[in-house]
Amino acid sequence: xxxxxxxxxxxxxxxWDEFRKPPPxxxxxxxxxxxALVSRFCTTAGCxxxxxxxxxxxxxxxxxxxxxxGGVDVLYAPGHSSADSVIERSIYLQPSRKLDLVVVxxxxxxxxxxxxxxxxxxxxxxxxxxxxxSLNNASRNLTQTAQRHTRxxxxxxLDTGSLNRLRAWRRRLEK
Numbered sequence: 001x002x003x004x005x006x007x008x009x010x011x012x013x014x015x016w017d018e019f020r021k022p023p024p025x026x027x028x029x030x031x032x033x034x035x036a037l038v039s040r041f042c043t044t045a046g047c048x049x050x051x052x053x054x055x056x057x058x059x060x061x062x063x064x065x066x067x068x069x070g071g072v073d074v075l076y077a078p079g080h081s082s083a084d085s086v087i088e089r090s091i092y093l094q095p096s097r098k099l100d101l102v103v104v105x106x107x108x109x110x111x112x113x114x115x116x117x118x119x120x121x122x123x124x125x126x127x128x129x130x131x132x133x134s135l136n137n138a139s140r141n142l143t144q145t146a147q148r149h150t151r152x153x154x155x156x157x158l159d160t161g162s163l164n165r166l167r168a169w170r171r172r173l174e175k
Contacts (some may be wrong), residue, residue: 002047006087006119007038007127008105009053009074015106015124035068041131043070044138050075050090052083084110091119 009031013019016037019030031053038049048071055076065073077086084107091114094101101119104127105111111121122130158166 003045003100003102004048004050005038005102005104005127006090006114007049007051008083008087008103008107008110009034009051010083011106012104012124012127016128035072035074037131039068039070039072041070041134042072045134047071049073050087052077052086052090054083055079055081088113088117091117094119 013030013034016030016034018033018037019025025033035051038051041047042049050065050073052075055078065075067073075086077083084105087103087105088110091101091103101114103111103114103119103121104124105121106124111123115121
């Protein structure tokens with residue numbers, strides 16, 4: 001199945017350069033853009049992600065995860081708990097935690113706790129660098145592939161015999 005990232009959404013969002021650039025990005029737009037970034041990363045890297053946001057605002061009533069392309073689920077912690085507690089519980093409930101679960105948070109306490117439960121952990125900047133590198137590599141590979149497979153004329157792909165027959169047909173049609 002591959003790696004699944006459990007991401008403390010607001011914690012990582014506040015470290016994202018795009019969010020911190022002036023002019024200030026609308027908070028909901030920033031959250032949506034961050035989810036789209038993680039979705040592109042998961043599609044490219046072949047991994048999954050569960051982004052957990054503290055449950056405030058318009059999503060407070062949601063209990064089921066919102067599903068996005070690329071294997072991304074978005075959860076909002078209930079009002080009485082935090083994203084950290086949702087991530088901790090999710091890691092605890094996983095039957096297999098060896099090398100396939102990664103907790104992404106700037107909170108050292110949640111990272112240490114989840115590592116003790118058998119998950120891996122990384123900070124927000126490290127995760128964002130990993131995302132950027134993965135997307136840049138994918139873009140570079142796509143460009144190189146496109147350059148290798150540029151369109152060629154049919155005449156360049158035909159064997160000499162077929163090409164001569166086509167030229168003969170052309171001469172006959174032109175007469």
